[in-house]
């Protein structure tokens with residue numbers, strides 16, 4: 001995703017004690033689900049031409065949304081805003097069956113870019129609901145992913161926002177309970193919520209596998225390693241990006257002296273750099289690398305030229321495109337049709 005060249009020299013090179021350095025978290029930035037969703041919109045535009053409607057932000061990143069808008073994507077809040085019969089892409093965060101039905105009722109051509117790891121949680125919810133289990137969904141009320149998952153079995157799902165919610169929960173049968181979670185939460189806080197839930201409901205069942213996705217977990221592990229050494233942590237990401245916001249919180253919990261979330265390098269304030277020797281940098285799962293490189297360029301001009309990668313995991317997962325886009329107009333399979341691992 002290209003960006004216009006920006007003017008440099010905004011940040012001053014202020015003297016500090018010791019050598020200035022940057023610890024750059026790896027992995028950071030785009031995950032497989034975000035990459036797939038963004039490519040899905042690009043392919044839909046290529047194949048059907050503009051406009052292509054997208055329900056909600058395809059991924060929670062200002063730059064990505066603005067770039068796709070320039071290419072002809074129109075972002076709407078609900079499918080009722082999409083003209084009858086038009087093309088609509090469902091975002092990576094997933095949708096409830098009610099939204100799928102509404103799109104069908106309006107004869108929309110829907111392309112489902114829900115991340116497969118969110119779909120996995122949807123399937124778990126449906127399976128437990130069929131067994132008449134009550135589901136405690138740990139996540140943030142109002143987040144699109146939580147709405148989509150809760151909508152899989154609305155009568156059996158209760159959202160638990162934080163450990164503090166646990167005491168007030170009212171359940172039908174404490175012996176028929178299972179917990180699931182949003183994919184982009186803090187691992188530590190979620191485990192604390194589960195601990196409190198189990199204290200109250202000892203027969204609470206665990207999900208069959210982790211719901212917090214590999215990308216969220218990996219980015220948190222990397223920032224935990226950097227934070228204790230960092231005078232300042234900068235996370236590139238948008239304020240509505242759950243996993244990006246969690247990275248700032250985790251950095252502060254693990255010892256960073258200060259931590260901020262920025263959409264763009266231009267948002268870094270000179271005063272944040274006062275007396276700062278070591279800066280830790282990461283980016284959320286919906287952030288293109290170009291935005292991190294711009295931040296590194298600006299910091300380089302301020303004397304932070306020594307950049308060391310802190311690698312805690314390698315990621316090579318690629319998801320296949322939504323099934324509606326796996327073949328081109330002539331029926332030829334797209335190179336991204338199958339997904340899998342890169343190496």
Ligand code: SF4
Pocket residue numbers: 031032033034092115116117118183184213214215216243285
């Ligand atoms: S953050 Fe995780 S769940 Fe969300 S799109 Fe990326 S891989 Fe999928």
